[in-house]
Amino acid sequence: MGIAEVQSIHVHPVKAFRGMSLREALVEPWGLAGDRRWALIDDGGKVVTQREEPRLALAAAEPLAGGGLRLSAPGRAPLTVEVPEPTATVPMNVFGTKVEGIPATAAAHAWCSAYLGAEVRLVHMDDPATRRPVDPEYALPGETVSFADGYPLLVTTAASLDALNSLIADGRNSGEGPLPMNRFRPNVVVAGTEPWAEDHWTRISVGEVVFRAPKPSGRCVVTTTDQDTAVRGREPLHTLARHRRIGGRLLFGLNLVPLSPGTIRVGDPVRVLD
Numbered sequence: 001m002g003i004a005e006v007q008s009i010h011v012h013p014v015k016a017f018r019g020m021s022l023r024e025a026l027v028e029p030w031g032l033a034g035d036r037r038w039a040l041i042d043d044g045g046k047v048v049t050q051r052e053e054p055r056l057a058l059a060a061a062e063p064l065a066g067g068g069l070r071l072s073a074p075g076r077a078p079l080t081v082e083v084p085e086p087t088a089t090v091p092m093n094v095f096g097t098k099v100e101g102i103p104a105t106a107a108a109h110a111w112c113s114a115y116l117g118a119e120v121r122l123v124h125m126d127d128p129a130t131r132r133p134v135d136p137e138y139a140l141p142g143e144t145v146s147f148a149d150g151y152p153l154l155v156t157t158a159a160s161l162d163a164l165n166s167l168i169a170d171g172r173n174s175g176e177g178p179l180p181m182n183r184f185r186p187n188v189v190v191a192g193t194e195p196w197a198e199d200h201w202t203r204i205s206v207g208e209v210v211f212r213a214p215k216p217s218g219r220c221v222v223t224t225t226d227q228d229t230a231v232r233g234r235e236p237l238h239t240l241a242r243h244r245r246i247g248g249r250l251l252f253g254l255n256l257v258p259l260s261p262g263t264i265r266v267g268d269p270v271r272v273l274d
Contacts, residue, residue: 004270007191013061015039015147016049024265027209027258030128030144031152039147040120046093050222054230073115081108086126099132138214151255156186163195168239176235182227190270198254207268211256218249
């Protein structure tokens, strides 16, 4: 194989909305700048994702200067949302973790609710340094995360996706595939590795930034959602269950926590340190 390098970089300004590709990104302690600093919650404060609402795959959020967003979705006129002042917080439940978020405007709540046909609120994380710790079972002291599922970044490899798609093609009665990488909603995609090489990484550098890799990523039903149509199928979970079930989880990709600040860029070399 050649030298491993960054093939693409992705952020998701609103958790569960469509991702966007970047040529470079600033790495903050809690994730890539602008990644998953906004999220939707239901009337009970529980975070709303594509698990419950696959149509969120078709909604987009364009970052604006100052941290605001321009929301767009099928059948809805675009809406500009400013970063709310942290004058009040609302309690949130992000996969069992209690978090405080800053509610956006009533207009933003109404826009998102009208699109989904369900009452939701749009919230912002004002201070990722203090709001939400990384899972203490895998965290080092002081590590925090945005509204991402559990860890600051997710890395995947192009070779592992190729291998997975070969397994899907070889499977019986699937009728699905090949799948694109956006099914897995990664932050960083690496090219130039062997398939499943990331299973063995515990510390890597991406350009000038060093990361530790606390655990592989266990996958959920979101990966079965076509990110261009919001239609669900069986793959990749059907095939992962047959070939990548480890410790009761279906694995694809690797969670990362930054150990140093910096900027990562498409084409940066990726080196395995441990």
